[in-house]
Amino acid sequence: DGGITQSPKYLFRKEGQNVTLSCEQNLNHDAMYWYRQDPGQGLRLIYYSQIVNDFQKGDIAEGYSVSREKKESFPLTVTSAQKNPTAFYLCASSIAGTGYGYTFGSGTRLTVV
Amino acid sequence: AQRVTQPEKLLSVFKGAPVELKCNYSYSGSPELFWYVQYSRQRLQLLLRHISRESIKGFTADLNKGETSFHLKKPFAQEEDSAMYYCAPSPIRAGNMLTFGGGTRLMVKP
Numbered sequence: 001d002g003g004i005t006q007s008p009k010y011l012f013r014k015e016g017q018n019v020t021l022s023c024e025q026n027l028n029h030d031a032m033y034w035y036r037q038d039p040g041q042g043l044r045l046i047y048y049s050q051i052v053n054d055f056q057k058g059d060i061a062e063g064y065s066v067s068r069e070k071k072e073s074f075p076l077t078v079t080s081a082q083k084n085p086t087a088f089y090l091c092a093s094s095i096a097g098t099g100y101g102y103t104f105g106s107g108t109r110l111t112v113v
Numbered sequence: 114a115q116r117v118t119q120p121e122k123l124l125s126v127f128k129g130a131p132v133e134l135k136c137n138y139s140y141s142g143s144p145e146l147f148w149y150v151q152y153s154r155q156r157l158q159l160l161l162r163h164i165s166r167e168s169i170k171g172f173t174a175d176l177n178k179g180e181t182s183f184h185l186k187k188p189f190a191q192e193e194d195s196a197m198y199y200c201a202p203s204p205i206r207a208g209n210m211l212t213f214g215g216g217t218r219l220m221v222k223p
Contacts, residue, residue, distance in 0.1 A: 031209055040122065042199060043157075043213040050209075090157065094209050099145045101159035102211065 003027065006091050006105035013078070013085065013112050021076045021108045023091035029103070030096040032074035036060060037088040037107070046089075049074055050096050078110060086112050117202050119214035126190050127222050134185040134217045136174075136200030144202035146183045147211065148174055151197040160185075160198070170194070190221045 004025040013019045023032065031050045035043040045058030049068040063082025068074055074093075078085045088109050092102040117138045126132055138144065146163040161169045163176050163183065174185045183200060197218050201211040 035213070040215060042119075042215040045210070045212070048210065092157075096209065098203065098209055099162070099164045100209055101147060101162060102149075104157040106156050 004091060004093050004103050004105040006089075006108050008108060009106070011108055011110045013110060015112060016080045018077055018079050019110065021078065021089055021091075021110070023074045023076065023105060024072055025074075025093045025103070026072060027093055027103060028071070029093035030071070031094045032068070033092045033094075033102065034058075034064075034066065034074070034076045035090045035092065037090055043090065046076065085110055117200055117212050117214040119198075119200055119217045121217050122215065123218045123220065125220045125222065128192055129189050132185075132187045132190045132194070132219065132221075134198050134200075134219065136183045136185065136214060138181050138183065138200075138202045140181070140202060146174070146176060147201040147203065148172070148183075148185050149199040149201055149213070151199070153196070157199070190219075192221045192223055195219055195221045 007022045033048045034046040037043050044060050046064050047055055047058055047066040049055035052071050055066050055068050063079055065077045088107050090107050091105040094100045094102045120135050148160040149157050150160040151157045161167050172187045174183050176183050197216050199216045200214040203211050
């Protein structure tokens with residue numbers, strides 16, 4: 001059953017800690033994306049990767065880091081430098097190229113305590 | 114600057130009434146255009162894309178290049194259409210990058 005899986009579903013972080021959100025897909029998609037969803041602000045792009053071992057910053061990359069060592073995996077690390085990390089994080093993947101829709105994961109809700 | 118605007122945060126209609134969710138964009142050139150939908154407790158999913166000229170669940174979207182708009186329409190709303198809707202243009206030269214609007218919550222009342 002092909003799809004995209006995000007884990008964990010809920011994550012709590014203490015101030016000053018780094019945390020890593022997992023995103024795995026078995027759709028054989030080349031491109032993967034991380035978005036942050038805040039109420040009333042829609043989705044904002046954090047990082048994206050169009051090929052293994054390459055990724056680019058999105059609109060709000062500060063305080064975040066990613067890696068793309070495997071085609072299937074695109075983990076996101078929320079570092080202590082991110083000033084307001086409490087949010088809902090969505091991972092997506094797509095076929096590379098223009099005009100293809102995204103497949104989204106079910107999301108991870110991160111709360112700083 | 115590239116921008117996409119969904120002017121209504123909430124749209125409430127009665128069942129059977131026509132629905133129009135507005136989307137305006139400002140991009141140089143002609144972007145590809147998508148609408149995504151998120152039903153309660155479900156994942157965000159693709160509803161339709163301009164390039165395929167499809168009609169999904171009775172929804173259509175017409176590109177108006179003069180007004181740079183891509184409004185989503187349905188002639189007769191159903192209760193199951195209640196959801197969050199996002200307009201998402203993708204600039205042609207930006208690969209498959211999507212910029213999402215702020216979203217419109219559609220509530221269809223019985």
